[in-house]
Amino acid sequence: MGNGKVKVAMIGAGSWGTALSLVLADNGHTVYLWGKNQQTIDEINKVHENKKYLPNILLPDGIHGTTSMEEAVRDAAYITLSVPTKAMREVIKQIIPFVKSPITFVHVSKGIEPESLLRISEIMEEEIPKELIKSIVVLSGPSHAEEVSLRHPTTVTVSSKSMEEAQKVQDLFINSNFRVYTNPDIIGVEIGGALKNIIAVCAGITDGLGYGDNAKAALITRGLAEMARLGTKMGANPLTFAGLTGIGDLIVTCTSPHSRNWRAGNQLGKGRQMEEVLNDMGMAVEGIRTTKAAHQLSEKYNVELPIASALYNVLFNGGDPKKAVDSLMERGKTSEMEDLINILASQYIE
Ligand SMILES: NC(=O)C1=CN([C@@H]2O[C@H](COP(=O)(O)OP(=O)(O)OC[C@H]3O[C@@H](n4cnc5c(N)ncnc54)[C@H](OP(=O)(O)O)[C@@H]3O)[C@@H](O)[C@H]2O)C=CC1
Numbered sequence: 142m143g144n145g146k147v148k149v150a151m152i153g154a155g156s157w158g159t160a161l162s163l164v165l166a167d168n169g170h171t172v173y174l175w176g177k178n179q180q181t182i183d184e185i186n187k188v189h190e191n192k193k194y195l196p197n198i199l200l201p202d203g204i205h206g207t208t209s210m211e212e213a214v215r216d217a218a219y220i221t222l223s224v225p226t227k228a229m230r231e232v233i234k235q236i237i238p239f240v241k242s243p244i245t246f247v248h249v250s251k252g253i254e255p256e257s258l259l260r261i262s263e264i265m266e267e268e269i270p271k272e273l274i275k276s277i278v279v280l281s282g283p284s285h286a287e288e289v290s291l292r293h294p295t296t297v298t299v300s301s302k303s304m305e306e307a308q309k310v311q312d313l314f315i316n317s318n319f320r321v322y323t324n325p326d327i328i329g330v331e332i333g334g335a336l337k338n339i340i341a342v343c344a345g346i347t348d349g350l351g352y353g354d355n356a357k358a359a360l361i362t363r364g365l366a367e368m369a370r371l372g373t374k375m376g377a378n379p380l381t382f383a384g385l386t387g388i389g390d391l392i393v394t395c396t397s398p399h400s401r402n403w404r405a406g407n408q409l410g411k412g413r414q415m416e417e418v419l420n421d422m423g424m425a426v427e428g429i430r431t432t433k434a435a436h437q438l439s440e441k442y443n444v445e446l447p448i449a450s451a452l453y454n455v456l457f458n459g460g461d462p463k464k465a466v467d468s469l470m471e472r473g474k475t476s477e478m479e480d481l482i483n484i485l486a487s488q489y490i491e
């Protein structure tokens with residue numbers, strides 16, 4: 142391939158895996174886009190379109206669809222995982238037999254696993270034999286697949302325990318439409334990307350209830366405080382929440398109808414039932430499972446998460462969305478500054 146151009150295995154042919162394959166192909170790399178649905182893969186190869194997940198986007202020639210994991214992974218320089226969090230373990234098990242030497246795994250997904258309470262890179266460390274891991278890199282940030290595939294300006298962040306490998310992945314993806322930053326705080330980057338989905342569901346709910354911009358601004362700002370409060374307890378740098386994978390991703394998902402989390406919340410706010418909403422969506426709505434994980438994490442770390450708890454009550458205890466908002470507004474009085482100081486201080490006090 143030469144000229145720094147490599148083969149990349151993209152595992153997951155949904156919206157995000159397909160859009161990121163387009164970025165890599167634009168950069169001259171050869172992408173083997175793996176999916177389990179034969180019809181989707183045939184469409185990608187024959188008409189260069191992923192009709193289900195990224196309709197009306199002509200995919201570049203450098204993208205080869207495949208349902209063969211062996212073909213996708215063989216001789217790849219990078220293996221990128223782009224399946225929803227709940228499919229991670231199952232898909233990694235399918236990859237491993239075809240990995241012959243240590244390689245850098247990239248993941249681009251946004252969730253926390255309920256029960257184990259692991260971030261995705263931790264799940265990967267559990268599932269992939271140590272001797273096959275060169276490094277694990279996460280790519281996250283405010284980036285709707287629909288806009289990335291139109292080559293609209295987008296910024297994301299990569300993070301890893303190895304910044305050398307993170308920089309290589311930065312070089313792999315970066316181009317004039319897709320600007321990639323680095324951040325050494327992998328915990329903060331992964332937690333921000335996962336928890337913002339909870340707040341986006343809530344923003345959809347308040348929009349569905351007919352509330353306006355004040356409620357949205359309140360959710361984004363207090364949601365950010367909640368993310369930072371839990372994140373710092375889990376070892377994140379509080380400053381990461383002021384970056385692309387914190388406030389950046391909160392803004393894009395809480396304010397955009399592209400967001401599946403916002404859209405699901407919006408339907409709940411309009412009075413529809415969760416099961417029906419998720420069935421109709423037919424795409425990953427990560428915020429639902431991550432709300433369960435956040436509820437468990439708030440107990441584990443003894444951190445108050447009023448917004449996530451209110452959503453947990455709506456999603457898993459049949460709570461009424463309007464009453465959930467009322468309950469947040471009627472909480473005991475607190476001090477904003479005291480909360481922010483506690484967040485900044487929490488990494489130093491244990
Ligand atoms: N869409 C976006 O704009 C962005 C998404 N993300 C994150 O990327 C991740 C993936 O999301 P996204 O691509 O949007 O999701 P989609 O719902 O668009 O696609 C999910 C893909 O995963 C596949 N999949 C699901 N379960 C399995 C499984 N058990 N085995 C194999 N394949 C499976 C689906 O295949 P099939 O159709 O065959 O079921 C489908 O190709 C999520 O964590 C999301 O938060 C991050 C940034 C942006």
Ligand SMILES: O=C(CO)COP(=O)(O)O
Nearest residue numbers: 282283284285400401402
């Ligand atoms: O993470 C995203 C944008 O950064 C996509 O959000 P949704 O999963 O809510 O569509």
